[in-house]
Amino acid sequence: MQNNMMLGVDVGGSGIKGGLVNIETGEMIGERFRLETPKPSHPDAVAEVFSKVIEHFEWTDVIGCGFPSVVKNGVTYTAANIDKGWIGVNAAEILSEACGQEVFVRNDADLAGLAELTFGVGKEHQNGVVLLITIGSGLGSALFINGHMVPNTEFGHLYLKGQDSIAEHYAADSARKREDLSWKAWGNRFNEYLEHINFLFSPNLIILGGGASKKFAKYKEQLKVKTKVIPASLLNSAGIIGAAYFAHQNKQRLATAAE
Ligand code: BGC
Numbered sequence: 001m002q003n004n005m006m007l008g009v010d011v012g013g014s015g016i017k018g019g020l021v022n023i024e025t026g027e028m029i030g031e032r033f034r035l036e037t038p039k040p041s042h043p044d045a046v047a048e049v050f051s052k053v054i055e056h057f058e059w060t061d062v063i064g065c066g067f068p069s070v071v072k073n074g075v076t077y078t079a080a081n082i083d084k085g086w087i088g089v090n091a092a093e094i095l096s097e098a099c100g101q102e103v104f105v106r107n108d109a110d111l112a113g114l115a116e117l118t119f120g121v122g123k124e125h126q127n128g129v130v131l132l133i134t135i136g137s138g139l140g141s142a143l144f145i146n147g148h149m150v151p152n153t154e155f156g157h158l159y160l161k162g163q164d165s166i167a168e169h170y171a172a173d174s175a176r177k178r179e180d181l182s183w184k185a186w187g188n189r190f191n192e193y194l195e196h197i198n199f200l201f202s203p204n205l206i207i208l209g210g211g212a213s214k215k216f217a218k219y220k221e222q223l224k225v226k227t228k229v230i231p232a233s234l235l236n237s238a239g240i241i242g243a244a245y246f247a248h249q250n251k252q253r254l255a256t257a258a259e
Pocket residue numbers: 067068069070078080081107108109110134136137138139140141154156168
């Protein structure tokens with residue numbers, strides 16, 4: 001095993017994806033490996049599939065994992081697009097026990113943001129307020145101020161169209177699919193969301209990540225918000241790359257603490 005290589009896993013509402021990453025360059029090494037997220041996605045079922053992803057890579061070191069929840073010290077506090085059984089449990093412990101390696105867990109969008117700011121388009125934008133929005137089953141957010149992350153921002157849960165509708169129910173990629181919207185119609189909705197968030201936080205740059213970032217050309221004309229909006233350069237591998245980098249950071253932290 002090369003010592004500049006780490007394994008990152010991105011747990012999502014529809015798939016659990018893993019990949020080996022060169023943590024010096026942020027490049028993926030070999031193919032990603034994806035298994036369907038079990039339905040229902042309760043902790044035991046997800047932990048089992050998570051272990052299969054780790055087994056696939058025959059990995060025997062610490063692991064980084066992005067999870068679609070508010071995560072503090074390994075504990076998952078919310079579950080918008082995953083089984084409610086994850087609320088209030090120690091996800092890091094559950095996943096570590098299941099695969100026999102130490103797993104470090106953090107919010108998925110925060111880790112995608114970490115990857116983009118370390119290796120991707122955000123690398124050149126370490127000053128001011130940078131906001132990354134991941135567009136998938138939900139809307140994830142990562143906020144950086146002068147390159148420092150403010151974790152667990154959950155801007156996909158802002159109320160947008162009255163008290164009954166949080167933004168991600170209206171403007172995530174799942175809303176486009178569910179309501180069979182054209183990219184143009186969805187782009188107009190997403191622009192409403194960006195206008196709202198832009199008004200609240202006045203970022204210097206907005207980066208779009210997640211599955212829909214690959215389709216940026218199909219809706220970019222709809223984005224009228226008066227802040228620069230660019231697609232993430234690591235596209236939907238950002239979650240895996242950020243997770244691997246997070247594992248590396250934790251491994252270094254533990255090594256320093258042991259010195
Ligand atoms: C969750 C966030 C997550 C986002 C993207 C939202 O529903 O609340 O924690 O980052 O989906 O997966």
